[in-house]
Amino acid sequence: MTTTFITGANKSLGLETARRLLEAGHTVYAGMRDSANGDAVRALGAHVVQLDVTDQTSVNTALGSLPELDILVNNAGILGTSFGVEDLTPEAMQSVLDTNVLGIVRVTQAALPLLRRSARPVIVNVSSGVGWxxxxxxxxxDEFPVPAIPYAASKAAVIALTVQYAKNLPSFRINASDPGYTATDFNGHGGHQTVTEGTDATVRLACVDADGPTGEFHNRNGRIDY
Known part of the structure; x- marks a missing residue:
């Protein structure tokens, strides 16, 4: 049995990723800040785990509750409150980086002891074409009109940290996914893709074989070339 942990799994892309991996036969642990919001993913058959990726104690407790782990999907992220230069502050930048970048580092570092015991350890970091x-x-x-600085910078950092983790952990398969312009709360459900289409890359990368790609950035059409 494959055991998978997904952060930010209570709605949108995280919820759909959970649904599809449960359908594929995975045991799914669904991390979220407020477990009271976990009814939808719980109804699918996932185990709900309280997790705040900005809180190291919460991260340690969440990962410490897992019996084993094969696949980590770092999906949790925020858009932030700054959407241009005029409203940009260091605090707005810091808030986005704390969740979108440092959150991945906190969760990944806490997950490494479990993943190292897996015969096929996999990490998927959900990034964005906005970081490319x-x-x-x-x-x-689709990304060209986006003026937001913190979100774009954070997703660029996610791609870079994915490459560096992959180089440091050659026995793992570690990749970044780009959901594309998907209809979610982030864009007022204005995206032209469904959440199923938006999770194609994440689900495919979560299910790679031991000789599959690593250190790459993929969307639903495959690898995104430099």
Whole structure:
């Protein structure tokens, strides 16, 4: 049996990832800040775990409650409160980085002892095309009109830390996924993709074989080339 832990799994992309991996036969532990919001994922058959990725004690307690772990999906993230230069403050930047980047580091570091016992350890970090400079700077891409600085910077950092973790842990399969412009709370459900389409890359990367890709960035169409 494959045991999977998903952060931010109470709604949207996290909930759909949980649904699809449960359907694939995984035992899923669903992390979320408020376990009272876990009815939807609990109804699917997942085990709800209280988790605040910005709180090291919460992270340690959550990971310490797991009996084993094969796959970690770092999905939790926030959009933040700054959407341009005029409203940008160091505090706004710090808040986004604390959840989207440091949150991944806290959870991943706490998960490593469990993952090292797995025969096929896998980590998927949910990033975004908004963190890919080529998409941000090329007209015609969904990401080009986005002016927000903290979110873009945080997702670029997620891609970089994914590459570096993969280099440091060659026996793991560690990749970053780009959901694409998916209809979620982040964009007022204005995205042109469904949550199922938005989780295609994450689910595929969660299920890679031991000789599968590592240190790569993928969307639902495959690897995103540099």
């Amino acid at each position: 400079p080529r998409f941000l700077s090329t007209e015609g891409h």
